Amino acid sequence: MCPEVFEAVTVNPGLADLYRDLHSHPELGFQETRTSSIVANRLSELGYEVTTGVGKTGVVAVLRNGDGPTALLRADMDALPVKEDTGLPYASTVTATDDNGKLVPVDHACGHDLHTSCLLGAAEMLSADRASWAGTLMLVFQPAEELGAGAQAMVDDGLFDRFPTPDVVLGQHVAPLPAGKIAGHAGPSYAASDSLRVRLIGKGAHGSMPEASIDPVVLAAETVLRLQTIISREIPSTATAVLTVGSIHAGDAANVIPGEAELQLNIRSYDARVRERILSGVSRIVSGEAATAGSPEQPTITEIERFPIVVNDAEALGKTLGVFSDWLGAENVLDPGAGSGSEDVGVLATSCGAPLAYWLLGGSDPSLFTTGDMTDPALLTVPSNHSPHYAPVIEPTLTIGVTALVAAARTWLPAA
Template sequence: MLAHDDITIDPALADLYRDLHRHPELGFQVHRTAGIVADRLGSLGFDVTTGVGQTGVVGLLRNGPGPVALLRADMDALPVKEDTGLDYASTVTTTDQDGKTVPVDHACGHDLHTTCLLGAAEVLAHDTASWSGTLLLVFQPAEELGAGAQAMVDDGLYTRFPKPDVVLGQHVAPFPAGKIAAHPGPAYAGSDSLRVRLVGKGAHGSMPQASIDPIVMAAATVLRLQTVISREIPSTATAVLTVGSVHAGDAANVIPGDAELQLNIRSYDTDVRQHILDGVDRIVRGEAATAGAPQEPTITEIERFPVVVNDPVALQKTLDAFAAWLGADKVMDPGAGAGSEDVGIFATAAGAPLSYWLLGGTDPSLFTTGDMTDPALRTVPSNHSPHYAPVIEPTLTIGVSALVIAARTWLPPA
């Protein structure tokens, strides 16, 4: 058994992690993973409910009087072809929600999140003298779609189970394993992904005068969209607008009839977000009108993540416990990040404070200073990269221990 202070961690968790990594599942399709989670929680004495929000799993363990702490892990993977060279790398392909065959990889580390929470469940279930109250463990599907947390809430998470007094969770990140990082207040950006369809008029490539070229319309739109951030948002505000996909036509000598853009907006402030969305709408419609488009463009939402806001008081309480355990030099403030998460939905829906932190998962030997200024942060593989895979140790031990310590901090013995 591996020990960290008084926390004993089953070494078989590493094999579970490798198994989950080999068998990733997309979105709401996390049937195998959810089955493993349910079986393990049941064997530990948790009351287990499956199928919450389609494929979510909830484990409930009551241990006398006290508050309710929700500990959350996400379970889904990404449509990415893994290129890590690991002997437990994924070779899985599946059909996505659009009916396309895609490779699947746990390139964001949700397999580690799931393993860590199962490990923490085991520690806490076997040591009920160290805490009092109620553990509400939430294993969530479809985080990558920005839909899983809301699906679980909409499926009666807080009418079927106790409302939490705090929401706790973690996300593995590409900084040194053995360290923890968190930022109070708006910690992770809100994200809006949109699909824009511009309609023109197709023609032969030799007869542009007979067309209304949607490619030119799209190009003008892409360029104009950049001015929303550079010329309309105050320089003190933080926001990003990225056009990540442009598609039109299939042949060099044919002017197509339409073009599609996919774009993503990241922001931290609701007024800034709305200004950007209004600007996108104005520019897309304006460029279509200028081009003489025969019909209005359409703008549809692909997915949306709200801003993740860490409650400063709740976060500090958790981080103080981490500092006492790991040492203050191992706990960092990374500043606000532009990544997005839907974990905050659990806190907002419950009216509970959120305490959410980052877990270092990269080989510490690759870093020099080991803090958020380290040059290696620009070169080591990051989440969503086909090369991303956390080192199993000490990441797994620290991840399990962090969840146990956070739970004990919020559920002290009576």
Template structure:
């Protein structure tokens, strides 16, 4: 398998299909980590496993020069795959709550891992052509928003060389053969919250004896919808989504409490703070108006910081891609509302970040092939049960992208 003159390990397709068949949840990536460790050790890297619980680090020192960190996330989602592929996942796992759930690589992390394995082998086999250090970070638990920080807290930048640049990619529902990158804030910060509203339960026939948390939750949800439309400037960008409401178990019983789960996306720290403050004000205000017997509680479930690409670092990578892929296949997708924790690796190390989108959708589904293409709204996207990148040409291009981006930082001998 080749892409732009680069020989790609022919076993990578089998590796990818195997990883796809055997997905693992965050901090449970033991099988994946073992495969990663074995393959990068065989490529010549010094390997340390168990960084941040299940993360794997590979180091290849090759003389003096900068340190380039290449990152791939490994975890999958608690979701039942519906792609119809002959290598589709039928795996299950036990989640943090002790429940058995289906698991699938519906976000493409299996492809990220495979691409980095291929890039590692190429860089190691061509070590006579560059100097410096290549640092591989196979990261757990990106979907939980905890994996990058777990690796940092476990000494990633104390025990291993500190990078000058962090490079990575995420497969996306762009046409395969395209790569997209946006300078500056590129992926939104995300705050997920759990709100517990306390009422007073009663028989459904005696609502006057209750403080109905269902009505309280409904009023709170409606009021929360005004935060973005009435409290955030029209020139700013933010999203507030209520994704879950749980209250009661019977039609004729007014329950004692209700739970709301919501998610906030933002790019600016001041906007984020204003939205969070507004959420707290509304939740507490609605509870007071309803006469709730207890204060509501607001608990953070997870948080992703804003991912900000270093403009110069990203420009260097995209220029390298354009030299072999072609300038017409390099897109600026703008800032996306999706979230990632890769930025933690850059901010914690002080390194520049270049993070791009790797097209993975069937090109035949698109007409214009750019960011105006209507197919972008209809092709299965990440986190869909039907999401699955096409292997060709996505895999070889992903390998080539990581290699060429690394080589823009590693001096030639």
């Protein structure tokens, strides 16, 4: 293994400017046209074979460097419908029209601008130093991770038919850990997530005449309460799962009983059997409560988005984190345990049958922490991903992120 693996790379000073530019110009899922154009142009200048429009707005770049295995390095590019409140000079003021035709503020509140910048920085380093590795680099800049749809869209668009089949899938996600730390967990690492929309049908009436109604507000309230018993009474106490009703809407006036109500709920789970049991319970309870209320129509349950469980291959992750430990020191490589967040990077690995090594990249100001490990109380107070206050510190996050990707690539594509 090359000794350069264990040394921080020298990042192009212009990479920080690129990051600030991407942060100022966020784009929603499947709308990443400006971002993908910047990515494609830079990779073309570096000598990669570049294909755009994969999975609508995704970019794939391939660099062949002699005989050897193929490593896929992935970064996601999309942003969130969040109004940024960081006060940074490069904060986003962008708005865009979402899939429902609504004008929304847009913010890189999850850090995908950093992911994109880090992978472009690594692409530059690996292109410039081809003596340090051998094989094929396959860089995937993915759209619409926040929608849980981008990875599958790229696969459906022939990702593994049109391009090399990788021997490993590698990637990282910035997190509210101290910058300078990396964390990874073997096995089920990130939860499956199912978001559902439930439409409950009642019968509207004047608020003074409830006897003429079938009140969907009461029906919705009963349904919400009954749904909570799925976790507490229907799955094993040793299983980990969450069911959250995050939205409830019915009516627009105090003196009118509306004709219908809508719930939006989210389920997190780590086991396929537990997931199926929860989904079955949701269907049974929704239908049962509607029948009890005398609903004139069957309720409907519609999937909003779905993320599969992310499973890190123990051997692949151990091999990768071992390199990081040699470089950063074992005290700076943590095991965060299984996280309740969700990701679609696992789709890339399962679709091609390659092992996955996916890690967290610390991105928060280290001065805010005391112990700097997974017991640190600051983890509950520092701004986290999806918060309007979230923005990673640019350094050392950018340099550590670029170095991690370069080190991982060289580990899996060793020079002869």
